[in-house]
Amino acid sequence: MHAIQYAAPRTLQDALEILQEYGAKARILAGGTDLIVQAGTGARSVDVIVDGKRIPELMHLAFDPADGLTIGAAVPCCRIYEDPQISRRYPGLADAVSIIGGMAIQGRASVGGNLCNASPAADSVPALIAYRATALIVGPKGEREVPVERFCTAPGRTVLGEDELLLSLHLPTPPPRSGAAYLRFIPRNEMDIAEVGVGVSLTLDEQGTISGARIALAAVAPTPLFVPEAGDSLAGSAPTEESFRRAAQIARDASRPINDIRGTIEHRKHLVGVLTRRALERALERARQAG
Amino acid sequence: MSEEKNDRLESSNGDVSRRQFLKGLGGGIAVTGVLATATETETEAHPAPEPASASAVQRLRGKVRVRLNINGQEMTALVEPRTTLLNTLRDHLDLTGAKKVCDRGSCGCCTVLVNDKPVYSCMMLAVDAQGKKITTVEGLGTPEKMSPVQEAFVEHDALMCGFCTPGFVVSCTALLQKNRNPSLEDVKKACSGNVCRCGTYPHIFEAALAAAKKMRGA
Numbered sequence: 122m123h124a125i126q127y128a129a130p131r132t133l134q135d136a137l138e139i140l141q142e143y144g145a146k147a148r149i150l151a152g153g154t155d156l157i158v159q160a161g162t163g164a165r166s167v168d169v170i171v172d173g174k175r176i177p178e179l180m181h182l183a184f185d186p187a188d189g190l191t192i193g194a195a196v197p198c199c200r201i202y203e204d205p206q207i208s209r210r211y212p213g214l215a216d217a218v219s220i221i222g223g224m225a226i227q228g229r230a231s232v233g234g235n236l237c238n239a240s241p242a243a244d245s246v247p248a249l250i251a252y253r254a255t256a257l258i259v260g261p262k263g264e265r266e267v268p269v270e271r272f273c274t275a276p277g278r279t280v281l282g283e284d285e286l287l288l289s290l291h292l293p294t295p296p297p298r299s300g301a302a303y304l305r306f307i308p309r310n311e312m313d314i315a316e317v318g319v320g321v322s323l324t325l326d327e328q329g330t331i332s333g334a335r336i337a338l339a340a341v342a343p344t345p346l347f348v349p350e351a352g353d354s355l356a357g358s359a360p361t362e363e364s365f366r367r368a369a370q371i372a373r374d375a376s377r378p379i380n381d382i383r384g385t386i387e388h389r390k391h392l393v394g395v396l397t398r399r400a401l402e403r404a405l406e407r408a409r410q411a412g
Numbered sequence: 413m414s415e416e417k418n419d420r421l422e423s424s425n426g427d428v429s430r431r432q433f434l435k436g437l438g439g440g441i442a443v444t445g446v447l448a449t450a451t452e453t454e455t456e457a458h459p460a461p462e463p464a465s466a467s468a469v470q471r472l473r474g475k476v477r478v479r480l481n482i483n484g485q486e487m488t489a490l491v492e493p494r495t496t497l498l499n500t501l502r503d504h505l506d507l508t509g510a511k512k513v514c515d516r517g518s519c520g521c522c523t524v525l526v527n528d529k530p531v532y533s534c535m536m537l538a539v540d541a542q543g544k545k546i547t548t549v550e551g552l553g554t555p556e557k558m559s560p561v562q563e564a565f566v567e568h569d570a571l572m573c574g575f576c577t578p579g580f581v582v583s584c585t586a587l588l589q590k591n592r593n594p595s596l597e598d599v600k601k602a603c604s605g606n607v608c609r610c611g612t613y614p615h616i617f618e619a620a621l622a623a624a625k626k627m628r629g630a
Contacts, residue, residue, distance in 0.1 A: 127472040127493035127539050135469045154535050157496065158516045169471065170493065172540060199529075223605020224583070225523050225530040311604040312518065 125160060129172040136286060137261060139171050144283040149173045151195035152229035154222065155238045178288055179233070184210060190292040194233030198245075199224075201232065211292060212407055213301025213320060217248040220305060223312050233287050239273040239344070240314075246273070246345035247320030248303040250337035252292045260285035270337065270347035298325040300407030302400045305339070306392050308383055315340045316384040317392035319372070321400040323355065325408050331355045334404075336368065336397060341376035341389055348375040351397070360405045369397035478538045482507065483551030489538065497541045498522045498533035501548060509549035509578045520606030523579040524548045530586040530605070549578035552585055561585050564623035565616070572610035579606045584620040592628055596621065 130136040140147050146168035150156055159165035173179040173195040181193040182200050184207050192201070198218035202208050208215035214232075221230055221244050235245045236256065246269065254269045261284055269290070273279055281287065295301070301322035307313035318339030326332045334352035339345055351371040358364040378389035472493045480487050480497075482505065489504035498515070501507040501524070511521035515534045522533045525547040553559035558566070561584050571577045580603060587594055587602035594602070599620045608616065 124473060124492065125494040127476075127537065128469050129539075130469045139469065139471075150537075150540070152535075153537065153540070154517055154532075157535050157537065160494065161496075161515070170537070174540075222517065223520065224586070224602060225520065225532045225605045226517060226535075228526075228529040228531055229535065312607075 123168075125167055126169045127172065128169060129175050131175045133176055133178060133259060133286075133288070136171055136173065136176060137259070137284065139169060140286060141261060141284045143169050147171050149194075149237070149286050151179070151231040151234040152197055152226075154226050154230040155234060155240075173286070181289065182207075186294055189294045192232055192290045192292070194237070194287040194289055195231050196233070197229055197231055198227040202227075210295065211252060211301070213251055213303050213322060213404070214245065214248045214292070216303040217244045217305075217318075217320065220244060220311070232290060236269065236272055236290070237279060237281065237287055239275070239277050239279050241273075241276055241342060241344055242315040242318065242340040243345060244303065244305060244315060244318055244339060247318050247337035247339045248301070249290060249292070249320075250345065250347050251301050251303075251320040251322040251335045252295070253322075253335065254290050254292045256290055257288045258285050259288045264288070266291075270345070273344040276343055295322070295411075296324050298327075298408050298411060299323065300404040300409070300411060302403035302407065304396045304400045304403070306396060314383065317341055317376075317378075317389050317396055319393065319396040319400045321352075321397065321404050323352075323360070323401065323404050323408055325360070325405075329359070331358050331360050331364070334368070334401075336372050336400075338372060338376055338393060338397075340383075341378040341393060346376065348372045351375065355401075360401075365398050365401045368401065369394045372397045472539055476539060478542055480505075480538065480541055480546060481544065482546045483548060491538050493537065493539050495538050496534050497524070497531075497536045497538050497546070500538040500541075501533060507548050507550055510582075511575055511578060513575065518607070519576070520579040520583065520603075521576050523582040523606065525582060525586055528586065528589060530583050530602075532605070547582075549581055552581065559585065560626050561588065561620065561623045564619040564626065568615050568619035568622060570612055570615040570619040571608075572612055576606060576608045576610075580608065580616050584616075584623065587620065588624050588627060592624060594621070594624055 128139055148167050150170045150172045160167045179193045179195040182196045184190045198221055202215045202219045232245045235243045249269045255266045256272050258265050303320040305315045305318040320337045323334035324332050334355040336351040337347045351368045354368050354371055373390050373394040376393045378386050380386055475490050478489055487505055489500050491500050501510050510524055510533050513519045513521040517532045517535045523530050524533045526544050553562045561581050583603050583606050599617050
């Protein structure tokens with residue numbers, strides 16, 4: 122067991138300097154619910170834990186109707202669902218962050234960490250994709266923005282360079298008459314990893330026709346899976362059982378799950394169909410309530 | 413620390429329980445460990461003054477003296493930066509109420525309150541717990557003067573083997589501090605991160621609801 126150092130920089134610049142010095146051997150600590158276990162078991166080789174929670178930008182959470190929602194990379198899940206305005210504006214995200222682990226996890230674990238951990242089963246990621254979220258990355262050469270659906274590249278791997286860190290996530294303000302939802306199936310009632318997760322968002326026009334929709338899936342591919350063709354199939358359609366079934370079938374066909382301890386390929390594909398349809402129904406209900 | 417433990421062993425009228433014996437032994441080992449490493453680098457982990465230049469960020473390495481506010485008391489321990497709050501409580505501070513079972517945030521047996529929120533102490537570093545208010549199950553009550561939740565667990569027979577009990581007591585306490593009139597669903601949600609292999613959930617939920625009622629004076 123090799124020694125691990127700990128640093129708690131107070132500025133982004135200080136954090137970036139440590140990343141430059143240690144490269145992949147430095148890891149940013151937010152809630153620690155993945156990192157502390159991975160470092161402890163040796164699943165990830167870490168020389169320096171860089172605590173991001175003292176950097177103000179990483180703990181920043183703000184909603185503005187003009188700019189949308191900004192979630193600092195180390196903001197814990199509970200701050201999202203405990204904020205009545207944010208959970209009302211982004212119910213699909215609130216769905217996801219309120220079922221990640223239990224209360225003791227949600228008080229610490231961050232959405233940014235959930236994304237950087239790059240698990241294909243991460244609950245918050247399909248919801249972020251449904252909301253058109255972008256990841257703001259900062260490194261020695263400055264800032265860059267990446268759509269969340271392009272952030273994860275393989276299980277445990279992301280587009281982050283060794284000298285870069287995730288600063289924040291940005292979710293645009295949903296247009297009027299929009300709704301979103303995240304649904305997950307797990308073998309237990311709680312505290313489990315998704316067998317399948319589905320995040321959707323849809324927007325209605327003034328006549329009640331769907332003007333746009335986005336569908337993203339968890340745990341059915343090596344990375345969180347955005348299925349643009351499933352959402353696009355709904356554009357211009359009435360929100361009917363038939364159009365929802367068609368979109369669900371496209372999502373099902375796009376999924377490429379594996380057999381593992383939580384489920385079989387067949388069961389996962391079945392779940393993609395069922396959950397996509399149900400998530401669309403819930404999002405529709407919310408879009409109609411949003412008015 | 414070892415003297416205190418030895419005192420405890422001696423004050424038990426010669427009737428040393430297995431638990432006390434093991435604890436005394438553990439203390440001895442811990443002391444040896446500290447002596448053996450006393451020559452290693454020791455860093456003060458208390459919040460350092462603002463660094464003057466960007467490169468002056470303090471890196472904690474080797475052995476670190478952490479100062480923790482636990483159950484209303486200031487405590488210090490010499491740990492590694494990687495040491496979890498759970499291991500610090502159990503191995504360095506003789507607070508063994510929080511149990512080490514899965515050590516990976518799945519079972520909830522190590523739940524403590526950090527600034528009144530439930531937290532798995534196995535997933536928090538001791539260095540990161542500095543400056544926060546930590547409450548372990550020992551801080552909620554004593555066998556002689558139990559908290560309403562602890563009392564309700566006894567009254568409602570809310571345990572079998574008892575190993576998960578401290579975690580459940582802490583999780584229920586966190587709920588009742590926030591919500592004086594919880595529903596059964598609220599209690600289930602608050603306990604969703606705690607596992608009881610004996611399956612005593614119905615009694616645990618009854619105990620939490622009874623404690624809430626008692627705390628409301630109903």
